[in-house]
Amino acid sequence: MKVKICCISSVDEANLAIKYGANAIGLVGKMPSGPGVITDDKILEIAGSVPDNIDTFLLTSEISPAEIVSHHLRTRTNTIQLVDRINVENYKSLRKSLLNIKLVQVIHVIDEGSIDEAVMYSELADALLLDSGNPNLKIKELGGTGKVHNWKLSRKIVEQSKVPVYLAGGLNPDNVRSAIESVMPYGVDLCSGVRTNCKLDERKLEMFFKNIN
Numbered sequence: 630m631k632v633k634i635c636c637i638s639s640v641d642e643a644n645l646a647i648k649y650g651a652n653a654i655g656l657v658g659k660m661p662s663g664p665g666v667i668t669d670d671k672i673l674e675i676a677g678s679v680p681d682n683i684d685t686f687l688l689t690s691e692i693s694p695a696e697i698v699s700h701h702l703r704t705r706t707n708t709i710q711l712v713d714r715i716n717v718e719n720y721k722s723l724r725k726s727l728l729n730i731k732l733v734q735v736i737h738v739i740d741e742g743s744i745d746e747a748v749m750y751s752e753l754a755d756a757l758l759l760d761s762g763n764p765n766l767k768i769k770e771l772g773g774t775g776k777v778h779n780w781k782l783s784r785k786i787v788e789q790s791k792v793p794v795y796l797a798g799g800l801n802p803d804n805v806r807s808a809i810e811s812v813m814p815y816g817v818d819l820c821s822g823v824r825t826n827c828k829l830d831e832r833k834l835e836m837f838f839k840n841i842n
Contacts, residue, residue, distance in 0.1 A: 630809065630816060633651065633653035633654065633655055633684070633795060633816060633817070633818040634651045634819065634820075634834075635655030636665025636820040637656055637665075637829075638671070639675065645831060645834065646834065649831075649837075649838050653684035654685055655688055655820070656671075658689050659690060660690050660772075662768055662769065669703040669704050672687060672703075673703065673705055676706045684707060686709070687700065687704050689709060690712055697711070697715075698723070706730075708733060709731070710758060711732060712762075713735075714764060717753065720732070720753040732753075733754060733758050734750040734757055735759075736750065736786065737760055738761065738786070739765075744789065747759070747790060748789050751791040756792050756815070757786070757792060758796075759786060759795065759797060759814075760774075760778075761778040761798035773821070778799075783796055787813055787814055793816070794815050794816075796808060796809075796812050797819065801819065802836040805817060806840050
């Protein structure tokens with residue numbers, strides 16, 4: 630089971646997450662809402678500090694290829710997490726500009742229509758990440774809500790996706806085992822579930838990985 634710890638805010642937090650078994654860290658760029666936002670300079674620093682075998686995810690809310698590429702060049706992560714919808718032509722453009730960078734598309738699981746959306750994006754992205762936001766709101770929720778969505782829908786997406794699927798949204802040490810058994814994802818992703826007062830909590834991290842393993 631792959632584990633991504635998101636909302637990493639410092640080199641020390643990155644090292645702590647990796648110490649307990651994280652395969653990936655999430656570094657949050659400018660967002661319309663939600664926790665964990667840090668500067669591009671800080672993302673660059675953290676991404677450059679971790680071992681080569683760790684996936685570094687830049688969470689970007691940009692939707693145009695030029696702005697996404699520009700954001701990547703300022704941060705130099707090895708993976709880009711696209712938290713908003715990107716059209717097909719823009720994906721093709723990104724592939725040409727970012728040859729060795731993995732693209733992970735966030736699917737905000739809202740209703741049955743999210744399944745069709747996920748299957749479509751599984752033809753374009755390297756992986757999907759299922760979260761509990763809502764990009765249809767006036768102020769978009771693009772992740773970091775701390776809410777659990779409908780895992781039955783997530784399971785259907787996992788069964789139909791052509792690429793690996795991460796599960797996010799309200800995961801914590803107490804529910805992660807049930808989440809894995811219900812959805813059977815490739816990996817899990819969480820932010821607030823292993824934090825206390827917005828700081829990465831070593832005790833919660835230890836419990837989280839214990840319950841996974």
